[in-house]
Each structure stands twice: as C-alpha cells, then as structure tokens.
Amino acid sequence: MPKAPTPRERVRAEFTREIKDAARRQLAEHGPAGLSMRTLAKEVGLVSASALYRYYPGRDALLTALIADAYDALGDAADAAADPFDGTDHAGRWLAVCRAVRGWAVAHPHEFALVHGSPVPGYTAPEDTTGPGRRLPLLIGRLFQEAAAAGAYRPLGDPAVPAAARAALAPLLDRMPPDAPDHLVVSALAAWSDLLGALALEVFGTLGRFTTDPAAYFDHLMHRTGTLLGLTARPA
Amino acid sequence: MPKAPTPRERVRAEFTREIKDAARRQLAEHGPAGLSMRTLAKEVGLVSASALYRYYPGRDALLTALIADAYDALGDAADAAADPFDGTDHAGRWLAVCRAVRGWAVAHPHEFALVHGSPVPGYTAPEDTTGPGRRLPLLIGRLFQEAAAAGAYRPLGDPAVPAAARAALAPLLDRMPPDAPDHLVVSALAAWSDLLGALALEVFGTLGRFTTDPAAYFDHLMHRTGTLLGLTARPA
DNA sequence: TCTCGGTCGAGAACACTGTTCTTGACAGTG
DNA sequence: CACTGTCAAGAACAGTGTTCTCGACCGAGA
Numbered sequence: 001m002p003k004a005p006t007p008r009e010r011v012r013a014e015f016t017r018e019i020k021d022a023a024r025r026q027l028a029e030h031g032p033a034g035l036s037m038r039t040l041a042k043e044v045g046l047v048s049a050s051a052l053y054r055y056y057p058g059r060d061a062l063l064t065a066l067i068a069d070a071y072d073a074l075g076d077a078a079d080a081a082a083d084p085f086d087g088t089d090h091a092g093r094w095l096a097v098c099r100a101v102r103g104w105a106v107a108h109p110h111e112f113a114l115v116h117g118s119p120v121p122g123y124t125a126p127e128d129t130t131g132p133g134r135r136l137p138l139l140i141g142r143l144f145q146e147a148a149a150a151g152a153y154r155p156l157g158d159p160a161v162p163a164a165a166r167a168a169l170a171p172l173l174d175r176m177p178p179d180a181p182d183h184l185v186v187s188a189l190a191a192w193s194d195l196l197g198a199l200a201l202e203v204f205g206t207l208g209r210f211t212t213d214p215a216a217y218f219d220h221l222m223h224r225t226g227t228l229l230g231l232t233a234r235p236a
Numbered sequence: 237m238p239k240a241p242t243p244r245e246r247v248r249a250e251f252t253r254e255i256k257d258a259a260r261r262q263l264a265e266h267g268p269a270g271l272s273m274r275t276l277a278k279e280v281g282l283v284s285a286s287a288l289y290r291y292y293p294g295r296d297a298l299l300t301a302l303i304a305d306a307y308d309a310l311g312d313a314a315d316a317a318a319d320p321f322d323g324t325d326h327a328g329r330w331l332a333v334c335r336a337v338r339g340w341a342v343a344h345p346h347e348f349a350l351v352h353g354s355p356v357p358g359y360t361a362p363e364d365t366t367g368p369g370r371r372l373p374l375l376i377g378r379l380f381q382e383a384a385a386a387g388a389y390r391p392l393g394d395p396a397v398p399a400a401a402r403a404a405l406a407p408l409l410d411r412m413p414p415d416a417p418d419h420l421v422v423s424a425l426a427a428w429s430d431l432l433g434a435l436a437l438e439v440f441g442t443l444g445r446f447t448t449d450p451a452a453y454f455d456h457l458m459h460r461t462g463t464l465l466g467l468t469a470r471p472a
Numbered sequence: 473t474c475t476c477g478g479t480c481g482a483g484a485a486c487a488c489t490g491t492t493c494t495t496g497a498c499a500g501t502g
Numbered sequence: 503c504a505c506t507g508t509c510a511a512g513a514a515c516a517g518t519g520t521t522c523t524c525g526a527c528c529g530a531g532a
Binding site: 244248281283284286287290 | 479481482483
C-alpha cells in the first residue's frame with residue numbers, strides 16, 4: 001500500500017506539475033526553441049534555473065514529460081469523440097474522431113509537432129510496453145473492429161493482404177483475435193496513417209495555399225478515407 | 237544578358253556551395269541541432285565562424301537553402317522513378333514513385349524531417365510562386381491525369397466531391413483543365429497526403445514495433461492506396 | 473607599376489543557452 | 503533545542519548565434 005504523502009512530498013509533486021504546466025504554456029507560445037530553462041524558472045517564481053534540476057533531470061526530461069502529456073491529451077480528445085456513439089453510423093464515428101484529433105492538433109500545433117513531427121534530439125522513447133503513444137492507433141483499431149462486428153465494415157476493392165505484408169506485420173497480427181481478418185487491422189493502420197498524414201501536411205504548413213478551408217478539405221479527405229477503407233454509415 | 241563572372245565571383249559561388257554541402261553533411265550526421273556555425277566553419281577550413289556570414293546571412297538562411305535542396309532532391313528521386321514508363325501500368329508507376337520517395341526519405345531522414353517535419357523556427361518560406369516544394373504533389377497530379385487520359389483511372393466508391401470541399405479547393409480546381417474532374421485532383425491530393433503520412437510515421441519512429449519489415453508494409457499500404465484511389469494496372 | 477577600393481578572414485565581444493557545483497538558509501524530525 | 507535533509511541561489515563552464523572591428527590581401531584603374 002502507498003504511504004501517505006508527507007506535506008513535503010505533496011508540495012513537491014504539485015510544484016513539479018506546476019513547472020510542467022508552465023513549460024507547456026511556454027512551448028505553446030514560443031515553440032520548442034523558446035522553451036528556456038532560465039525563463040521557465042522565472043515563470044514559476046525561481047530566480048535561478050539551477051533549482052529546476054531538482055524536479056527534472058534536464059530539459060530533455062521535461063520535454064519527454066510534455067510528449068507523454070501531449071499523447072494523453074490527444075488520446076483523450078479522440079476517446080471523447082468516439083464515446084457518444086449511436087451504434088450504427090460507424091463512418092460518422094470515424095469522422096468524429098478525425099475531427100476531434102484535428103481540433104486538438106490545430107489548437108496545439110507545437111505539441112502536435114512534438115509527438116508527430118521531427119523527433120526531439122535528446123528524446124528518450126519511454127514506450128517500453130504500451131505507452132500513451134499507442135492510444136490513438138489502438139482506438140482506431142477498436143473502431144474498425146466494432147464496425148466489423150456490427151457488419152458495418154465492407155472494404156472496397158480487394159482487401160487481401162499479400163504474404164510479404166502479412167509477414168511484416170506478423171508480431172501484430174498474431175496477437176489479434178482469430179475472428180479479426182488481417183485486412184481489418186491493415187485498414188485500421190492505413191486509416192491511422194492517412195489521418196496523421198493529412199494533419200501533418202496541414203499543421204506543418206506544407207499544404208500551403210492548396211485550400212482556403214482546411215477543415216472542409218480535411219472532412220472530405222477523411223470521409224473518403226473511411227468509406228474506401230470499409231467503414232459504412234449503416235450496417236448491412 | 238548575364239555578365240561573365242569574374243574569377244572572384246566564381247570562387248565565391250563555389251565556396252558558397254561548398255559551405256552548403258558541408259552543412260548538409262553535418263546535418264545528415266548530427267541532426268539539425270548539431271549543425272553549429274563554428275564547427276561548420278572549421279569543416280570548410282575557416283578558423284572563425286564570422287567569415288561564414290559573408291556567404292549566408294545566418295544559420296536560418298543556411299537551413300532554408302538546405303530545405304530547398306532537400307525538396308529538389310526529393311523531387312528528382314520521384315521524377316526519376318516516374319520517368320521510365322511503359323504507358324500501361326499506372327498503378328505500378330505510382331508504386332515506383334512511392335518507393336523512390338521512401339528510399340530517399342529513409343536514406344536522408346534528417347533532410348526529410350527538414351521538409352516534412354516540424355517547421356524550423358526561423359525558416360522563411362520562400363515559396364512565393366511555385367517553389368520546389370510543390371514538385372511532388374504536382375508530379376502525383378500528373379500521374380493521375382495521365383492515368384485518366386489513358387483510361388486507367390477508375391476511382392472506387394463514390395468519388396463525388398461535395399460542395400464544401402469543392403469550395404475549399406476552388407483556387408486549385410479552377411485552374412485545372414476542364415476535362416479533369418474534381419475528384420481526380422482530390423484523389424491526387426489524397427494520394428500525396430497518404431504517402432507522406434506513411435513516411436512520417438516510419439521515418440519519425442512513430443510506427444515503432446508495429447512492423448518488422450517497414451518496406452514491405454509500406455509497399456502494401458501504397459499499393460492499396462493507389463488502387464483505392466483509382467489507379468489501375470491495365471487500362472479498360 | 474603603383475595605388476586605391478573592395479573583399480576577405482580572424483578575433484574579440486555580447487547575449488544567450490543547458491548544466492554542474494558550492495554555499496547558505498530553512499523546515500521538519502528526533 | 504539540535505540535527506539532518508531539502509531547498510533556492512549564485513557563480514562558473516562550455517557551448518551557441520551573431521556583430522563589430524581590425525588588419526591583410528587581391529584585382530583593377532591611373
């Protein structure tokens with residue numbers, strides 16, 4: 001059983017969280033390059049930056065904590081969008097998740113860049129087993145699985161997964177329930193890939209002036225992706 | 237008419253290029269954070285870094301030059317893959333372009349991150365009109381257009397572009413030839429988006445241990461994307 | 473040929489950065 | 503009350519990008 005936290009531990013934990021929150025604000029405002037230990041120290045009421053190192057081993061550790069938080073925030077947004085579900089419109093559910101993820105990404109572009117942009121130089125991947133970084137692909141997989149169970153998964157074209165691709169995904173596919181066909185998992189992975197591709201292009205500015213209404217363009221792109229990959233609005 | 241370059245101008249231009257090449261090597265090896273003006277100066281035989289500023293206004297300008305070069309290298313790789321074409325297998329042509337782009341991306345991950353990862357803090361987008369950054373989407377658009385002209389473009393599902401998405405892409409779609417249907421352009425954009433999404437996930441390490449053979453997984457993903465978006469191996 | 477103007481590299485300097493170490497003060501505990 | 507461990511502060515080190523000034527040199531015009 002966990003010991004009762006002493007007052008010292010309590011105030012320490014709270015201050016640790018306060019530092020992280022200030023860091024996140026500084027990241028959101030000035031970008032990762034503007035996250036300076038000295039200005040962050042002043043932000044939380046410290047005169048010198050050295051005291052900061054009693055709470056985080058270094059700047060990279062702080063960034064790693066922000067990465068984990070960003071993954072969780074993104075996962076929360078996606079989960080919340082998938083939650084209110086009428087049980088029939090699986091295509092609409094997919095689109096709702098896409099919109100929620102996009103909403104979070106455009107509202108927090110720097111945090112999105114932290115998790116899905118160029119990897120941070122000194123980043124230490126803490127995803128030993130099932131980190132928060134897998135929440136989104138797992139959710140999308142669940143979406144497809146529930147759609148299939150409801151008869152609302154009808155992939156277009158020939159969904160067969162060739163042997164080479166099957167072997168490349170063996171460690172993942174072998175862990176799936178036997179009633180889940182391979183192409184279902186591949187479709188979910190493709191959906192995940194397509195979603196993040198569309199978001200990266202928009203958030204990182206690569207889309208440029210191709211569209212005047214990124215939200216509407218994104219909506220259509222994800223709707224088309226969902227139907228092409230087999231999600232339908234009404235079960236058969 | 238351009239003046240004949242004086243010897244001074246010649247050696248200056250060559251040294252400017254030499255600096256950029258050394259910077260690219262340093263970027264490829266140590267990442268963008270390891271690109272230091274002082275070590276770069278020593279790399280090209282300069283004792284002090286200050287002389288570097290006679291050739292580039294600053295580090296950001298140097299990075300911008302590297303970005304333009306990376307876009308061009310990526311465009312060259314894609315063009316070279318699309319060039320030898322038998323005129324029938326448009327799906328195979330698309331896959332060849334995908335493989336070439338992936339080959340370049342995994343061989344130059346830091347340069348790929350420079351163009352399709354988190355935007356550099358002080359990078360000034362030089363895409364006034366048609367920068368090298370649009371070479372890849374334009375090439376993919378040409379692929380789809382030529383496939384359609386050859387009767388090898390048969391999109392699956394309902395390819396109709398709803399009014400909202402049509403409006404969002406109006407400045408792009410209005411500039412297209414009248415025989416190119418809207419959904420053809422949207423399919424090309426989707427293909428571009430899907431391709432870069434798959435690459436970002438792999439190159440940036442987000443894909444993690446989902447697959448043991450990224451190339452085979454990528455192949456299948458892009459093959460499926462191509463066929464779903466309408467590219468066929470044999471014209472009707 | 474000599475001299476001048478312009479270009480070049482070197483070096484110091486400034487304002488930063490992350491990080492480490494030492495010092496002194498404070499709070500909670502025995 | 504005294505002690506012990508935790509804390510913030512400050513100096514210091516090794517870096518960073520950038521600017522400025524200073525000689526030196528090279529090439530072209532008189």
